[in-house]
Amino acid sequence: MNLEHSLRSEIQKAITALFNATIDQVQLQPTNQEFEGSHTLVCFPLTRASKLKPEETAKAIGDYLVQHSGIVTRYNVVKGFLNLVISDRTWAETFASIYANKNYGSLPANGKEIMVEYSSPNTNKPLHLGHLRNNFLGYSVAELYKANGYNVHKVQIINDRGIHICKSMAAWKLYGNGETPQSSGLKGDKLVGKYYVEFDKNYKAQAKELQEKGVSEAEAEKQAPIMKLAVDMLQKWEAKDPGTVQLWKTMNGWVYEGFDATYKRMGVDFEKLYYESDTYLLGKEEVLKGVEKGIFFKKEDGSVWVDLTADGLDQKVLLRSDGTSVYMTQDIGTAILRFRDFPKIEGQIYTVGNEQEYHFKVLFLILGKLGYEWAKKCYHLSYGMVDLPSGKMKSREGTVVDADDLMQEMADEAERQTRELGKIDELSDAESKQLFEMIGLGALKFFLLKVDPKKRMLFDPNESIQLQGFTGPFIQYTHARIRAILRKAESMNIVSTANDLKGLSSLEPSEREALHLLSLFENKIREAAKDYSPAVIANYAYDLAKQYNQFYQNISIFNEADPVKLKFRVALSDSIASAIKKSMNLLGISVPERM
């Protein structure tokens, strides 16, 4: 039984009976704290049907509901707002049905499939803070769709080819002396990243030197020997030169090993990986087909373009005059390949930063022009940049926050603060370590996910390691607290069944509030997926935990003499712990048994 549905239908009945009208949009909202009640009907829009003043309309509906619905016990009217008080018996029934439903918080399978792309790094540099937001977001949105009944495929596209990786390769060849992750003790992605920096340093020095000799800036940038080497390697790679391909494979291999370790610690996973080196040729084919069909056009120099002026955009290049593909070409190929691999998906969600909004607008238009119906179901989950207190992250200024380092710092800080509180003496070393990791990552993920994804956000390191207030650890702590209650109940052999709870006669305000929040869980799961926003769940989990703590503070569970109330309180605690756990799991965060 869904309380809100029942209430809405009772209100409809009342409107029909009283005013002989049907209203498609019943405006129901939570009641403000200062008034009695939980649900409020906004009556202003109903005055046209009722032909009464808002207050009179509210009163009429209120009276009707009290007399006929069996849900509402009393009401009050403030201006045009009808504040409804739900009977405790109804609350008890609502809770009994939630408690009996083991799958509460997961909607039934809907037979639909969807694909979520996230992460999608370049292979020349280690992952950083921006990737963390991307990964946590993508992972969470995928989990949200699962909870909404979808079959979800998590994928990424790895940008494994192009000039960027050739730069690392060139620098390694020149200065590497055969260094490997094994010989250096460096993580593979870090090692390759080191040579990317090395490239940049030498490149700049060489270009500067040339300029001092009187070469123009543009020319110097082309003439720098290390750049020539990188470009040469790119051409050799495209020509499948064995030595170059071998080095490319080796260095990318190092990067993947490094990434795997980072992904593992982040707790994200992928069903299938796509590599641009595999998809760019397909994209090229599709573009050439498009030229034949007259969807795209070729210029005299041989370059291929799409004309999007009719859509209010520009002309956009799809193949260079030398016939090589650009970023867009690859993305066309990747998209098509994915729908071949997973024919049942209805669409794709691309988790990519908002600096690429224009790119995806163009991509979806092109796919539509190529005749793919599913282009309409492709969505760019565009998220804002992560700024530091000092401003944007800039690799040149060394302000990039490394993903591995950050996760380690969070775990260390969690350890420091946990030890200081001294509550975990009975845990083994291994358990403790696991707990620090859970808390540190929980804090980090929650910090990055609690903000609306669309908005740019500020990452303040000092604030992110906070474990009090609106944070992941606060919620984890609440869960651990409830688990302690449940362990005690178990040891006292207190077992609650949905049937026991029907005899419940009255509720305390804090119980009613907690129960009300609990009843909103599935709505929140729908809303979060619809808006592609884990922040909805983060806020919900926080509200729920906060409300539980208030209940916990006000009411002593085990001092209750009435056995039905005692059982109810244990059962309510159980259901809330479970909702907290599921919510946090939707964010990719685990919750501990004790902390």
Place this chain on the structure above:
RNA sequence: GGUCCGAUAGCUCAACUGGAUAGAGCAUCAGCCUUCUAAGCUGACGGUUCGGGGUUCGAGUCCCUGUCGGAUCACCA
């Protein structure tokens, strides 16, 4: 310059998509551990929702306009 985002308490963020006296956390101050975990709870302080017009029963939310930030408009990815 064109297009698209954003601006809410000292700071970081909410506000159920047009509803009531705009809410949390942090910070500051004052209370609460003999009780189920004080990573908690209660209270105080804190607002011209960037400025100016408009739409209507009602605007932080919609429209116009100005200011300030950001992104984007490559034969880069």
